[in-house]
Amino acid sequence: MKCNKSKPINDHLLRSWIRCRRKAWLEIYGDKQKKFWTAHSTLQLNHQIDCFHNLAQKSYGIGIQACEEGKNIAYGIRLQYPLIKNRIIKGNLPVLRKTSGESIWGSFSYQPVLARQGKKVTREQRLILMMTGLLISDLQKYQVQKGLILHKENEIIKVEKIRLSENMNIELRESLLNLEKDIESKTPPPITSNRKKCTICSWRKDCDTLAIKEGYLSEVSGIGAKRELLLNKIGINNIEALAKIKHYKLKEKLDKFGTQHGDISKQLILQAQSQSTNKVIKLNTAKELKNLKQAKGFLIYDIESDPDIKHDFLHGFIRIPNNLYKEINLKKIKYSPLLNLKKDTENSLWKRIKRKLNHHEGLPILHYGETEPISLLKLGLRQGASTDEIEAIKKRFIDIHVLIREYWCLPVRNYGLKSIAEFIGFEWEQSNTDGARALLWWRQWKKSRRLNNIYSKNLNAIFKYNRDDCIATLMIAKWLIDQE
Ligand code: SF4
Numbered sequence: 235m236k237c238n239k240s241k242p243i244n245d246h247l248l249r250s251w252i253r254c255r256r257k258a259w260l261e262i263y264g265d266k267q268k269k270f271w272t273a274h275s276t277l278q279l280n281h282q283i284d285c286f287h288n289l290a291q292k293s294y295g296i297g298i299q300a301c302e303e304g305k306n307i308a309y310g311i312r313l314q315y316p317l318i319k320n321r322i323i324k325g326n327l328p329v330l331r332k333t334s335g336e337s338i339w340g341s342f343s344y345q346p347v348l349a350r351q352g353k354k355v356t357r358e359q360r361l362i363l364m365m366t367g368l369l370i371s372d373l374q375k376y377q378v379q380k381g382l383i384l385h386k387e388n389e390i391i392k393v394e395k396i397r398l399s400e401n402m403n404i405e406l407r408e409s410l411l412n413l414e415k416d417i418e419s420k421t422p423p424p425i426t427s428n429r430k431k432c433t434i435c436s437w438r439k440d441c442d443t444l445a446i447k448e449g450y451l452s453e454v455s456g457i458g459a460k461r462e463l464l465l466n467k468i469g470i471n472n473i474e475a476l477a478k479i480k481h482y483k484l485k486e487k488l489d490k491f492g493t494q495h496g497d498i499s500k501q502l503i504l505q506a507q508s509q510s511t512n513k514v515i516k517l518n519t520a521k522e523l524k525n526l527k528q529a530k531g532f533l534i535y536d537i538e539s540d541p542d543i544k545h546d547f548l549h550g551f552i553r554i555p556n557n558l559y560k561e562i563n564l565k566k567i568k569y570s571p572l573l574n575l576k577k578d579t580e581n582s583l584w585k586r587i588k589r590k591l592n593h594h595e596g597l598p599i600l601h602y603g604e605t606e607p608i609s610l611l612k613l614g615l616r617q618g619a620s621t622d623e624i625e626a627i628k629k630r631f632i633d634i635h636v637l638i639r640e641y642w643c644l645p646v647r648n649y650g651l652k653s654i655a656e657f658i659g660f661e662w663e664q665s666n667t668d669g670a671r672a673l674l675w676w677r678q679w680k681k682s683r684r685l686n687n688i689y690s691k692n693l694n695a696i697f698k699y700n701r702d703d704c705i706a707t708l709m710i711a712k713w714l715i716d717q718e
Contacts, residue, residue, distance in 0.1 A: 242314070243413060244324040245362055251413045252358040253431055255423035259416055260437050273670040274434040278351060280677060281542070285349035285384035286329050288391040301374070302339050306332045313369040318410045325369040331382060337374035344370055346381045351542060355383055355394065361409060364402040388543055427452050427459035429647075434670070442647075449473040454505050455648050456498060464491050476506035504643045515643040516717075523641070525598060525632055526715055531555045533591075534600045534711075536703040537609055538672050538696060545577050546609050547676055549587060550700035553594060554708065558715040562708065569701040584617040591627065599630045602651045602707045607631045634711050641714065655706035658713045662702045664695060672699045 241262055251258035260269075293306040300308035308330040317323040327346060335343025346366035350359050363381035371377045383394045416423055425432075425441050429452045432438050445453050449472035451462045468487040470476050476484075481500050489496030508515050531554055538548040549572040554562060570590065574583040587610070591599075601607065607628070614624055639649055646653045652668070672695075679692035 241417060242322045242324050243410060243417075245326055245365060247417075248365060248409070248413060249358055249362060251416065252361060252409065254426045254435065255413075255416050256425060256441070257435060257437060258413060259419070259422040260440070262417055263422070264437060264440070268440040269436045270439060270666070272434055272436050273668070273674040275436075277670060277674050277677070280674075281351050281386065282328065282349040285386060285391055286347070288384065289329065289331065289347065298373070301330065301337075301344055304332065304340060304342060308332075308344060313373055315369055315372045317365070317368055318407060318414065321410070321414055323365065323369070323410065325366050327366050327369070330370065333380075335374075335376045337376040339374065343374050343376045343378070345378050346370060347384065348381065349384045351385065355396065359383060360396065360402055361406050363396055364398050364406045365410075367398045368403070368406075386542055425450060425452065427462045429453075430458075449510070451476065453647050454502065454509060455646065456502055456505060461495065464488065464495060473506045473510045476503060477510045479503060501643075508643045508645045509647075512645045514645065516641065517643055518641050523637065523714055523718065526558060526637070526711060527718075529598050530557060531594070531597050532558075532600050532708070532711070533594055533597050534704040534708045535606050535610075536601065536700055536707065537606050538669070538676065538700055539605075539609075540673055540676065543577070545574070546613075547574055548572070548696060548700055549574065549583070549610075550697070550704055551590060552701065552704040552708065553597070558712045562712060564705060567701075567705065569697070569704070571697045571700060580613060581617060584613055584619075587613070588619075591630075597630070598632050599627075600632050600634055600707055600711055602633070602703075602710070603635045604633065607633075632711075634707050634714070637714055638710065642717075651703065651706055651710075654710055658710060660706050660709045662706070663698055664702075667695075667699050672696050675699075 247258050247261060250261050289307060294300065294309065295303055295305040295307075296309050297311055298308075301311075309328065311327045311330060312324070313327060314322050314324040329347040330344040331347050332342050333345050335341075337343040346363055348359055348363055348366075350356070363383065367378040367381050378398060380395045380397050383396055384391055385394070386392075425445050429445075432441060435441075451457050451465055451470070451472060452459075454473060454476065457465070465471075465476065468484075470479065470484075481503055484499040484503060485496045488499050504515055504517075507513075534552045534554075536550050537546045538550070539546045551570045551572070552567050553570075554567065572583060572586050572590070574580065611624055611628065614627065635649060635651070638644070638654060644654065644657055646657050655662075675692040675696050679696070682692075
């Protein structure tokens, strides 16, 4: 692999590097055909546009000319400067806001503005703000003291002022030097041990293939960055080695770092064995899946949410009127999507959900993971449901995720719905879809729902996706029964 010493560093590359060193390297040298689109970046961009839209003022302009004319807001400025020796650093600054100061243009200056998603300001946002602050300082010949970070909280745009400190400056320059070293290297940095970051990365498929081939410990469900380090310390560096070690030996060694590590040693070994041999391992052979076996029918329940405004916008149900031993005819499955357009229309949503649950009173409610029961019970409590009502609903829930974890060790990297459904051979009707994609469809639909075309297209896509989530849950439940 050739390296390119003259490649300029830009804010996009720095962002990638802060997320994962390997990602930055792949952005330059990786085979672009292996990169795939994720809804996450579009969600981020749309969120940024929403936030910046809020800054809109009468006095605005585009490019450096807007600064020269002293406009309140300047959009789309591209700057470059050798922030570190012999290396041009380029910045694509979407928005600058006018503030006090003494710049080359008069008695005012400009400060950088960013938008963020998520709960807290991250290292990535602080360093990017610092970098853009330095570029503006160089342009206007006046030091930027503070930058602004916008974020949305319950549909309201909030503004945080971040002081650009000397420590941030030092951290930025160190990061740029390390990034430079990485992109001058002929080989890519290793796969990150914090594989959670990979969920939203467009290079995921490429890195997954390599990690599986090389037997990386981070591939084993239950091993995060910290645990991988502990295993390395005791001489276990790949899945094969973990699969071969005796349980009592591993427990003894891991107990030294805390019993929480020793306690899951058996689970880790079994998981490694399952993944390295590509075989399923049954865990609870004596226990029975009583409530799944005895039910004469089921409701299956799945929610789609907008996490930024804590809004569960779709409560999807499917119903099957018979037990899980019979063949399931997917075409005959009845799907009911209950939409909740706004957070303040919960009252009518709760009535519709209650009607559905009461209508199928004897049926257990299957779901995958803890989100659905937590959200539904909270909704009930907010709408004044009695303790008896809540308890009765609680008893009907069967978490298929918990059952899978209790009964089986499977050759999968994680036990999420997508991963397990894929393992048992279920395919979503729409390819390359996930929760982020559904959220993107939802937000696009909300904005454009008066245009009939997009109205039905996006909403139908969300319904199809949610229906398939429900069916995937059902098929995993059936798989559990079929293995008995
Ligand atoms: S998939 Fe993971 S390891 Fe690979 S580049 Fe992305 S974040 Fe880094």
